[in-house]
Amino acid sequence: MSASNPALHAACPPEQPHNLSAILRAATSGDAQAWQTLVEMYSRRVFAFALSRMGGAELAQEITQSVFVTVAEQFASTNYHEQGKFEAWLFRIAANRIRDEARRQQRQATPTDPSKMPGKALATPESQIEAVSAMRDAMQQLPEQEQTVLQLRYHAQLAFAQIAKNLDKPVGTILAQHHRSLRKLKEALSQTP
Amino acid sequence: MNDKHTAQSELPDDLHETQHTLELLAATARASMPQALAEHLAASPPDAHRASRVVLGRITPMLAIAALIAVLATSIVFWQPSAPINTNAQDALLAVMQEDDLFVDIFDDAFDSFYTELVATEQLFASWDATALWDDSSSLWQEVVQ
Numbered sequence: 001m002s003a004s005n006p007a008l009h010a011a012c013p014p015e016q017p018h019n020l021s022a023i024l025r026a027a028t029s030g031d032a033q034a035w036q037t038l039v040e041m042y043s044r045r046v047f048a049f050a051l052s053r054m055g056g057a058e059l060a061q062e063i064t065q066s067v068f069v070t071v072a073e074q075f076a077s078t079n080y081h082e083q084g085k086f087e088a089w090l091f092r093i094a095a096n097r098i099r100d101e102a103r104r105q106q107r108q109a110t111p112t113d114p115s116k117m118p119g120k121a122l123a124t125p126e127s128q129i130e131a132v133s134a135m136r137d138a139m140q141q142l143p144e145q146e147q148t149v150l151q152l153r154y155h156a157q158l159a160f161a162q163i164a165k166n167l168d169k170p171v172g173t174i175l176a177q178h179h180r181s182l183r184k185l186k187e188a189l190s191q192t193p
Numbered sequence: 194m195n196d197k198h199t200a201q202s203e204l205p206d207d208l209h210e211t212q213h214t215l216e217l218l219a220a221t222a223r224a225s226m227p228q229a230l231a232e233h234l235a236a237s238p239p240d241a242h243r244a245s246r247v248v249l250g251r252i253t254p255m256l257a258i259a260a261l262i263a264v265l266a267t268s269i270v271f272w273q274p275s276a277p278i279n280t281n282a283q284d285a286l287l288a289v290m291q292e293d294d295l296f297v298d299i300f301d302d303a304f305d306s307f308y309t310e311l312v313a314t315e316q317l318f319a320s321w322d323a324t325a326l327w328d329d330s331s332s333l334w335q336e337v338v339q
Binding site: 035036039040043044045047048051052057060061064065068128131132135136139150154155157179182183185186189 | 204208215217226230233
């Protein structure tokens with residue numbers, strides 16, 4: 001596994017821009033440029049989170065769109081007041097949408113082949129595609145709570161403190177679950193032929 | 194709390210490769226979002242929603258007023274009273290007088306009939322000798338006494 005893959009550099013929670021509050025204030029006051037910046041910063045993270053939970057690209061697109069429409073409506077209605085909790089709020093909206101959609105459709109999440117995913121293809125070597133596919137299968141075997149922690153951490157790129165806040169659990173519990181989940185995944189992958 | 198540092202420092206070395214694979218899976222998912230969706234989302238700033246609400250907020254009262262005027266105009270044009278209404282005091286007085294004339298005619302007829310009967314009765318009594326009824330010798334009295 002190459003750690004020099006550029007995709008990996010963006011995997012951990014990205015540094016929040018120092019002017020995030022200013023961007024949010026501008027977006028709430030109708031600044032189109034600020035809104036575009038927010039979309040660029042967060043739309044792929046919301047999409048990846050939805051994709052990991054629902055397993056279908058079209059559904060993930062619908063959910064992503066729905067989440068940003070809700071954000072836009074809240075901005076426009078002046079119900080949103082920036083208090084430094086935008087990411088936690090955004091992904092709580094996403095989690096609620098995903099839960100509602102899952103209940104409505106009663107769908108079972110199905111693994112998505114990364115080679116068949118729409119949009120920009122990631123330049124991933126064949127060996128890594130296999131590893132990614134195996135990882136997706138292994139994740140499906142984890143308990144729901146552990147899947148959620150990993151998806152919020154890696155797909156949504158949330159900090160552990162934000163994950164704890166979103167799931168209403170102590171940070172220590174989230175860290176322990178994260179560690180335990182990685183251990184389970186390692187064992188599952190080692191058994192993969 | 195340095196989130197990244199905490200996570201890395203608590204992870205044993207043997208889990209780093211698993212973590213990297215997981216990160217690659219997530220990065221693949223993020224990269225798979227269609228660019229068209231990003232462009233669509235970016236082209237729908239919150240101001241558009243606000244603008245539509247402002248426009249609606251301005252149009253709605255105007256539409257309500259226009260609808261009210263239309264309803265009133267329609268009512269005026271198509272309104273036909275079901276019964277004549279006395280629009281002035283003269284008409285009202287005339288109606289009462291007409292009704293009074295009718296009442297007087299009816300009363301006059303009735304009074305004439307009553308008066309005629311009264312006169313006839315008086316004439317009858319005047320011509321009747323009541324003492325004859327109670328004469329001791331009358332057969333009727335005799336019957337009562339007995």
